[in-house]
Amino acid sequence: MAFSLLYNSSLAASRFNTFQIARRLASDVSTHSHAETTPSLRPYLVRRTPSKQLPIYHVTKNGGNKKLTKIGKVEGDTAALTTELRAVFALDEKECRINPLTGHVLVKGHRKSEIIKFLEERRF
DSSP: OOOHHHHHHHHHHHHHHHHHHHHHHHHHHHHSSSHSSSSOOOSEEEOOTTTSSOOOOEEEEGTTTTTEEEEEEEOOOHHHHHHHHHHTTTOOOEEEEETTOOOOEEEEEEHHHHHHHHHTTTEE
């Protein structure tokens, strides 16, 4: 009797967990925006981090005097990304460049919020 009661309660718990997992997966699928499911037709791609954030970081050098914004996880034609950034933010070649070793795009100044808005408008 005790075994069947224990077995039935563990079976009910496993069904409940399966239901919760299926429900959570269904809600995750329905909450994804159209921007994440539609592929971008751009020649470059900026991958998101595991926590679904854009990999854009403020960097300070030279004791805090030199402020940069770093865009990581860029795949494809990074030159096209820098060209678009230069056009939108009116930057010259020295203010927006590619690090040839890491492939990161470096932009002069702390422009994280502006670049996030720029990339989200382009559905990244």
